[in-house]
Amino acid sequence: MSRSYFHLHLVSDSTGETLINVGRAAAAQYEGVSAIEHVYPLVRSGSQLERVISEIKAAPGLVLYTLVGGDLGERLESACRESGSPCLSVLQPVHALLQSYLGAPVAARPGAQHMLNAEYFKRIDAMNFTLAHDDGNLPHDLEEADVILLGVSRTSKTPTSIYLANRGLKTTNLPLVPGVPLPPELERAKRPLIVGLFASPERIVQIRQNRILSLQADESTTYVDRVAVADEITASRRLFTRNRWPTIDVTRRSIEETAAAILDLYRDHRLKFIAT
Structure with a gap:
């Protein structure tokens, strides 16, 4: 057309x-x-x-x-x-x-x-925290986060984290990598909302292939193997279910739509956390 x-x-x-x-x-x-x-x-x-x-x-x-x-x-x-x-x-x-x-x-x-009020500085503080805790960095202070995002590679964890930070939420994201254990601090985290992100294997493979092409890297890797990717996603969803963490399918969602869903979950989470 x-x-x-x-x-x-x-x-x-x-x-x-x-x-x-x-x-x-x-x-x-x-x-x-x-x-x-x-x-x-x-x-x-x-x-x-x-x-x-x-x-x-x-x-x-x-x-x-x-x-x-x-x-x-x-x-x-x-x-x-x-x-x-x-x-x-x-x-x-x-x-x-x-x-x-x-x-x-x-x-x-x-x-x-855009006046420099308390809300403005809250967003700046959230952005600094989020950038410092991107991709599993500084896991020792996960309890200080408002939101923790988990997902296999290429589930839009980083851009979603930055969007949430711009809304004033301290956000950290943890990659789920086969064979790599999650930080023990995650099990002890009570204050943050923990959300699992996943997508269809086809979507993840497509994004990863584009990533490899942009880096001019070797394509002969399980990173873009359809079966291996499907196994990663299945394992991640089992992890989310086992821990009763809410999940979001980002296959056809924009960053803004994913963030809006997380903000909605966060409001409910804060009310329950305050009540306890």
Whole structure:
């Protein structure tokens, strides 16, 4: 099926992360259509906005923006009407609802969600912990983790760990390698949520083959042997069942979907842990 393309201009007075996520989530619902993204972060002055407007005029398309200070939003919308580019303030409907419910005016602080508050430093601390404990490193302090991920090689343990760390959870991951025992600290860990990740043998073999090709390594290894991989996965699932650890099949899940499932499990786990 042939694809069609459109220009998507994302104008923000902050990092642009909100717009990127909203734009991609919406565009993903349309098959055969792809967005050519133009991201303009930290637009906070008239001169910066004029440069953005000139680029929109050069490549007309859909414009999404989050400009909360001054008259920059009005100036952008006026320019978009002149160029025939549909324009939408992503946050305005949300602000209107909140203002109606709270009965309070909008403070109009660009980048307010990125202020250096306690939550911000919690995420930084979680990220430092997670990076230091990647792939089985520093197993002696597993009890300090919020989440422990286990799985055979190529079950997306590291990227999932990093995603969870960005949500403020200290995460460590342990690889399940045939013949290599797990650290004894794992049996004593009570505070962390322990989750087993697995995928279909076909999916694991495919990812491992791509990995070997990228490294230009020898392909004649049990690492990509279909039977050996199936045995690894079977052994891992038996381990999870024996210890009553919750499991997630990551075969067709994105990192975000896997992390969302883990966050849901973590909320229940914390409630039970606090209750005891």
